[in-house]
Amino acid sequence: xxxxxxxxxxxxxxxxxxxxxxxxxxxxxxxxxxxxxxxxxxxxxxxxxxxxxxxxxxxxxxxxxxxxxxxxxxxxxxxxxxxxxxxxxxxxxxxxxxxxxxxxxxxxxxxxxxxxxxxxxxxxxxxxx
Amino acid sequence: xxxxxxxxxxxxxxxxxxxxxxxxxxxxxxxxxxxxxxxxxxxxxxxxxxxxxxxxxxxxxxxxxxxxxxxxxxxxxxxxxxxxxxxxxxxxxxxxxxxxxxxxxxxxxxxxxxxxxxxxxxxxxxxxxxxxxx
Numbered sequence: 001x002x003x004x005x006x007x008x009x010x011x012x013x014x015x016x017x018x019x020x021x022x023x024x025x026x027x028x029x030x031x032x033x034x035x036x037x038x039x040x041x042x043x044x045x046x047x048x049x050x051x052x053x054x055x056x057x058x059x060x061x062x063x064x065x066x067x068x069x070x071x072x073x074x075x076x077x078x079x080x081x082x083x084x085x086x087x088x089x090x091x092x093x094x095x096x097x098x099x100x101x102x103x104x105x106x107x108x109x110x111x112x113x114x115x116x117x118x119x120x121x122x123x124x125x126x127x128x129x
Numbered sequence: 130x131x132x133x134x135x136x137x138x139x140x141x142x143x144x145x146x147x148x149x150x151x152x153x154x155x156x157x158x159x160x161x162x163x164x165x166x167x168x169x170x171x172x173x174x175x176x177x178x179x180x181x182x183x184x185x186x187x188x189x190x191x192x193x194x195x196x197x198x199x200x201x202x203x204x205x206x207x208x209x210x211x212x213x214x215x216x217x218x219x220x221x222x223x224x225x226x227x228x229x230x231x232x233x234x235x236x237x238x239x240x241x242x243x244x245x246x247x248x249x250x251x252x253x254x255x256x257x258x259x260x261x262x263x
Contacts, residue, residue, distance in 0.1 A: 032223070036216045039216055047252065049192060056188040057187070057188065083169075090163065090167065
């Protein structure tokens with residue numbers, strides 16, 4: 001790919017061996033964008049509640065539908081993933097755990113915690129629904 | 130009053146003091162993204178618990194919750210405000226990384242920021258309307 005000048009380009013993604021840390025890195029960004037789309041449902045939910053009983057019932061019906069539940073499940077995991085990995089980033093920002101061993105350990109903790117918290121939230125959620 | 134540095138550089142003393150170089154920006158964007166991330170740790174945990182507690186709630190139950198508890202209404206407003214602030218600042222970075230045509234980059238950043246602030250205002254107004262008695 002030409003960059004319109006003779007300046008060197010950084011190596012393309014294909015030259016790197018796959019590592020879990022890179023998968024977690026791009027997943028952080030993907031879940032972030034996914035959560036931004038989720039704010040549209042949050043907006044609908046709140047605005048519907050302020051509009052009236054009919055509008056709120058429509059929003060709750062959508063959330064309770066098959067598609068609504070699937071989206072909600074995805075957003076639950078995305079939120080816990082982005083939260084857990086966000087905390088991992090904040091730890092890095094303090095200068096700790098930047099070495100390869102701790103970066104990989106953090107990756108496993110984030111992946112495990114996001115799945116565990118999602119399952120926990122849904123067990124509790126379905127129990128009280 | 131001529132400083133030592135101005136004799137070596139074409140930069141004005143003010144530009145030297147600001148220390149921003151040619152980028153025009155410093156660490157503000159980065160700092161506000163971290164600050165909102167930090168605030169969202171307790172807010173998003175509260176939000177998940179609040180949503181679980183009101184799954185399947187009807188209109189009366191839901192509005193009674195935000196009306197009856199100033200704490201809940203304030204937490205919801207904070208969650209919405211910080212979430213949209215964090216969202217637009219994050220999407221801005223994504224756009225800057227992947228959209229290289231200058232006009233498309235600037236246009237999409239403006240669109241995302243306008244939409245985020247409009248939705249945040251609508252959500253906050255919704256919470257206030259419920260809370261003050263819709």
